[in-house]
Amino acid sequence: MPEPHLLAADTDRAAVVTRLDESLADGRLTLAEYEDRSARAHAARTYGELADLTADLPLPARREPARREPARSPVASALHGGAWHGAWGHDLRAAWTGWVTTAVIVVGIWLVTVLGSGDLQYPWPVWVIGPWGVVLLARTIGERRSQDTDRQQLPA
Known part of the structure; x- marks a missing residue:
């Protein structure tokens, strides 16, 4: 992440919330932790505030694109x-x-x-x-x- 004192953009906040979504789905966060962190992510003004919200979460693993099956009725x-x-x-x-x-x-x-x-x-x-x-x-x-x-x- 860029320097902690720089202002974050909406896309930066959205990226952090997406990471929190994945952590909730993986079972790393409880629902209460997720709600608290996502609310703080939406209110964050700087990169430092955003970094604090994911500091204790592991880096996301690189995922291979999902194989698409042909659509069936x-x-x-x-x-x-x-x-x-x-x-x-x-x-x-x-x-x-x-x-x-x-x-x-x-x-x-x-x-x-x-x-x-x-x-x-x-x-x-x-x-x-x-x-x-x-x-x-x-x-x-x-x-x-x-x-x-x-x-x-x-x-x-």
Whole structure:
């Protein structure tokens, strides 16, 4: 990074937040640490402030570009036994993190309105997080079963 006292640009802040996103997905940061650091990254004015946010994180490994498979229609995927297999596969942790974050926010808003009004209100957050959570749970179970099936098919 350039000298710590120089002013950072929006692209510099975005790069640090992307690195924090990856660290959260890798399990290096808790959700609370991620939220704190990303908020501080967006508010950072200098390169020094940005460097402090990632100083304890390992340098990102160089990644090879992902191989692209030919696009299949959902029907073709289902016929080949891989209905959307891989569509979320490696992003399940990120999907669950997004769900938890959203759940905390909407339940918090609901609680503030309940406490502010003094009377119990309809629990509308269930309609935001309920169906989403059911879909994520089904997808997670499906991924686990798929991984178990793949392991059983490997030669010993």
